[in-house]
Amino acid sequence: MVLMNFNQQISTLRKKHLLRSRKISENAQGVKMVIDGKKVINFCSNDYLSLANNEQVKNALIDGVKRYGVGSGASHLVSGHSDAHHELEENLANFTGQERALLFTSGYSANLGVFSALRDEVDWVLQDKLNHASLIDANRLIDLPIQRYLHNNIDSLAKKAEKQSGQGLIVTDNIFSMDGDRAKISDIEKIANFSNAFLMQDDAHGFGIFEANIPKNSIYMATLGKAAGAMGAFVAGNADFIDYLVQKSRPYVYTTAISPSLCCATLKSLELIKSGEQKAKLLANIDYFRNFAKSINLNFEVSESAIQPMIIGDSETALKLSKKLFDAGFYVSAIRPPTVPPNTARLRFTLCANHSFDQIESLLNKVKDVMA
Ligand SMILES: Cc1ncc(COP(=O)(O)O)c(C=O)c1O
Secondary structure (H helix, E strand, O other): OOOOHHHHHHHHHHHHHOOOOOOOOOOOOOOEEEEEOEEEEEEEEOOOOOOOOOHHHHHHHHHHHHOOOOOOEEEEEOOOOOHHHHHHHHHHHHHHOOOOEEEEOOOHHHHHHHHHHHHOOOOOEEEEEOHHHHHHHHHHHOOOOOOOEEOOOHHHHHHHHHOOOOOOOEEEOOEEEEEEEEHHHHHHHHHHHHOOOOEEEEOOOOOOOOOEEEEEEEOEEEEOOOOOOOOOEEEEEOOOHHHHHHEEEEEHHEEEEOOOOHHHHHHHHHHHHHHHHHHHHHHHHHHHHHHHHHOOOOOOOOOOEEEEEEEEEEEHHHHHHHHHHHHHHOOOOOEOOOOOOOOOEEEEEEEOOOOOOHHHHHHHHHHHHOOO
């Protein structure tokens, strides 16, 4: 037997500037962090509303631990479904205007969960070309070909949908994770209705920030590890669909429920999201970032969300720029293939509610410097 040579695979990735590595942080997630021993301003967090280290959310978690302990102890269908889980599901359903919501341990597993439940019910799937990897992996699960329409291109979707027959599933990110732009949900809904397809949207990056457009009888998934500052995810929709997921979704059934104390923390996050204060700060930061970048002639992609990408092209240059920014005290990640299409390596800046205008200005001035 010849064993696979892992070392050679790693060296090949390194040569292509595609080797992934982890930096180690020493303090709570937030704007100011100590990463690999260096103090930096963090511009690559998904903690968009700066709730991950919020005092009220932390206290809710601590109170939750005092009441429920640490682990949930079992899956939802055995003895792991507490009143804290139940209350969070009810609140999430209410917040999104849906009949029911169902908690999952992560967004990745929620996406797998929906596809796994629909496995025997759909005849075709169409996905936006830039959908998140978890949706692509989920598609692979169900033995149907991954058919992809051009990114955010309704004509391309319509042309492909016309050719299908039977029950379909059209799937899109709402805010695209690597580009920050937004799907045209109303247009997609029309095509879904016309072509006998369910519409599923993944709103990992919009939940808590933008009001969701959730058409009747569609499937909505959002994560709780980004704007809500916690972890986990949920799927919301009509009561029958959620009941069906409880029966059929393997990643729901065969896993331990998230900690009840985390649900207590997320309930507090939801309260803070509803108050709108952090969201107003984030939206002001997004505006400030875009206007200041424009004023100093920096070219970003068009995005009104917290995700602001600057396409660089080759991976080596993107890595070098990211390193220069890090050395100057700004943490901005370089996103490379296969996460993004070939030759579109980029610096992906993400904004949070607790960034200050001064921090944004210093960052962008430094970006201008390192690009010169
Ligand atoms: C669009 C999108 N969907 C799903 C996920 C997965 O969510 P989670 O991190 O909760 O697994 C992510 C990112 O992590 C994402 O960006």
